[in-house]
Amino acid sequence: MSRLKGVSERDPRAGFKAERRDCGASVPQGLLKAARKSGQLNLSGRNLSEVPQCVWRINMDIPEEANQNLSFSATERWWEQTDLTKLIISNNKLQSLTDDLRLLPALAVLDIHDNQLTSLPSAIRELENLQKLNVSHNKLKILPEEITNLRNLKGLYLQHNELTCIPKGFEQLFNLEDLDLSNNHLTTVPASFSSLSSLVRLNLSSNQLKSLPAEISGMKRLKHLDCNSNLLETIPPELAAMESLELLYLRRNKLRFLPEFPSCKLLKELHVGENQIETLGAEHLKHLNSILVLDLRDNKLKSVPDEITLLQSLERLDLSNNDISSLPYSLGKLHLKFLALEGNPMRTIRRDIINKGTQEVLKYLRSKIKEDEANQRDSVTETAMTLPSESRVNMHAIITLKILDYSDKQTTLIPDEVFDAVKSNIITSINFSKNLLCEIPKRNNFLSSLPEEMESLIRLQTINLSFNRLKILPEVLYRIPTLETILISNNQVGSVDPEKLKKMENLITLDLQNNDLLQIPPELGNCVNLRTLLLDGNPFRVPRAAILMKGTAAILEYLRDRIPT
Template sequence: MSRSTRTAKVDSLAGFRPQRGREEEPAVPAGLLREARRSGQLNLTGRGLKLVPPDVYQLDVDAPPESRQDVSFGASDRWWERSELTKLLLSSNQIAQLDDDIRLLPALLTLDLHDNQLASLPEALGELQQLRQLRLSQNHLSLVPVQLFSLESLQTLTLQKNRLESLPEELAKLTQLTHLDVSYNLLGALPSSLGGLESLLDLNVSNNRLSRLPPGLDRLLLLRSLDMSENLLEELPDLSALTQLGTLHLRRNKLRLLPRLLPPNLKELYLGNNQLDSEGAEPLSGHAHLSVLELRANRLTSIPPGMVALRTLTRLDLADNDISTLPPAIGLLPDLKVLLLEGNPLRRLRRDLLTKGTEELLKYLRGRIELDPQAEAAEPSGLGLPSDEPMNPERIRTLKLLEFSDGKASCVPDQLFNAAAGQKVTAVNFSKNQLTSVPERLSEFSSSLVDVNLSFNRLTSCSEALCSFLQLTHLDLRNNQLSVLPPDMKNLNKLSCINLQFNRFRSFPEVLYLLDSLETVGLGNNQVQVLDPAGLLKLVNLSSLDLSNNDLDRVPPELGLCTTLRCLLLDGNPFRTPRPALLAKGTDSVLEFLRSRIPDNKTC
């Protein structure tokens, strides 16, 4: 046989061609199906699926292949001891259709279909009566089937980034719904039945075409977070009944005037890129709990006088307005850490101050506060306070503030307490000194103190006297040498914010688990090694938790059940999961990841 003949009979691609009779590879690996029968959870995220594999629908119906083998009583071989599928993750695929066979999975608690190509949903979806979480974001849905609103156990429904132009009135049937996200759609109005969702905690209707809000919104009495950014709103209804609302987003609307009555317990309010002038923003003056206030890119020509009384402000954004003068009293806001003023025609403020940071700017403003004429004329007291600021009793009486900061002193002079005798002092700032203990004479103001700042000192222990300040809401103990907190701190049942950064804590202070009033806890830059997620779950109002730069080698998955958290900082710890790329995606992504890792028998 010639060389050319032998060559012609050789198929060089034979090894790459499917052999006749060979079975096709299953769409879902057998190992994944076997594990799903054991755990009740199946994750098929990002597998390029165009359809849900039939094996998935049949998971709770068909007997597994192991049943045809010899019976074994090994722990991993007892195929009859299996769990019904409760969690099915199908996100980031190319699924364009969901079959009616979805009804064959009646035990589902979580169904994640976000980032697919669904243009419709089957009516059979309404038969999943146990379903609690349904994620349908980033699809092509233009209508939501009415059958979906028969899911009476549903708690979370996400429909953002679809093509929805309306929502049916049947929405109110979802009486257990706590989280609803319909952002990035084409909604021109919201159903009037929205107020019937009385269990709702979080509502996101941002990036739509809303020009008005439906009546009955004030019936959402449990609502904690409301996002209405990027719409066409020109006015707001009375929202004062929403007493639990802590965060309100209204960026990029057409608001000219705020209602006289806003939610009374707002902590964060975002009003950037509207059309508010100084008169339209005046209602903000009465909100004593605001921590974050954003008013950038509006039409403010001056700062409403009452705004300088917002003593709980930590961040104030006034950039890109028409403000020409700044009241010096802003420098006395005790918690203000960020003040943004760029883009304003400020006349009596040196431009270089804006580049030196908030601390220098506030210090400058405090220096411009005019002293009481009688106090100026009085003879020198001889105190010689290390802060080099003359003591002014009238200032203490007016501002209710006792300040002795940046003095590098080891004790607070008695003359300062004497000057405040008989006054109802509400705030104390003794930061940036060398105090080794809490001044005993602070007890003289225990009935009135709301805010205490003892940061940047040398405290090694926290005085029991501090635990008698029953009106205390803010406590700043940053940059000290603390490793424990006194047990009697449990008495501070109004404490909403505690800052313990840059101390020596090796674990989350046990007493803090008993303070269900806490909303913000700062424990960054300590040596915390372990967390008790059960304790954190008791903090039903916790919205911000900073655990960055500690020694956590593990993040308990149960931390994902802390659904009140809006800010969770974990970077700078030695744990391997969640990975830094996930941490960078933000709190919601981290919490969702942690929840997905909770063993099935621990989920609710």
């Protein structure tokens, strides 16, 4: 009868009382009998509004089968039963627990999640063998100080309650390894938390924390820290000294700066998405030697430093929904498995390449590295002063296609020989893009306006003004009714006039990629003659990338639906 030692001191009749028959159908006798042998009882999801007495007294009262069978076999010796060490009463309707909890002193696991508990009994202090306590998804507003007596506790799960503070003496739970306080109403974390030296995992997400104590660095074994969805504006620099930290979650806060991590040599995942971070510098990256995942989505980053190549172990990089217009080609040297760029006004990579996925983007960046190296070699063999001969002008394009093309020559002027080649031929399209021109007809790269005299070009059908410095769609273009194609990508255009565009009945292609459009006027949706409308690479937030990918018709319909009535 040694199994009754301890509880018999509280109840001298223990072991000789007939089992009370108040369990009803909610706790079958067969389940109790099995629990006496295994030491485990699972009463989850039985619609219980209170814990039956037969559960609390399972190791004290004479079982029902003892009254029905006076000759016990070896498997039915109820006096040799195992003390209950694991009790699961989750997913019920319990509003409280009684002090009878003390009658189960051998409990190592108590799981009462998903009930309606508003408090815990003070008798919980007597469960000195308890190693795991799950009281998540209840309605606890406070924790009893007696909980600090559970010195053997290794796992404490209190998420999804209504806690506003932590009781004094909490640091006495020095064996605690896993602590979940997420989804409560905490506004502060006690500095005494630093005494939880055995803690490996700490979840503080979805609270109302405005700061973290510097003392948190005292958790020398902490590997996983989750502070998502709080009100954090800064991170104590001491956090960067946590040498054991492997996973750090800081998403959905109010961080404006990314901390440096000089001592976090083991950090594998850093999640700082949905903040207000504006700068990513070499000082933020140079210590992240082991980083595998870097989440920077939904911030205000404008650029990515060349030092991103320091992250040689990086596998996943999320840069979506920032203000990044270009990427360093050196990014192509990383061996990324996942790269997210959606929602950025990207100017150096075409949308169709981004849509093909990570490996195509990396392949493109690597090709640009090789192209730059080749250009550097070739630059010594060609000068901008070299004048073309008539043979370098595409006469077939002039005569048959009515196109004068003298693009990508890096010249500051268009030589007379080019215009002499045209002679009496009618030209409807001129392409002088990717040069160093400062005025008409020497245009591209530095143009900030167009002369009003262009209005006299009554047969002009296509105009390419890409790669200049135009800040608006030139007014003169609205007055050229023959225009079918306007290519004005890679400028600084900040606005267009949808009413004037609507009157350009022949206009079917409008390329506004990689400009500075902060918003797209809904009235642009009325330009129903447009067959190609390109808007990628602008800093507007709507329409989102998913709409742009559907094509011009979907974009125009989306805009029309948002015209104010």
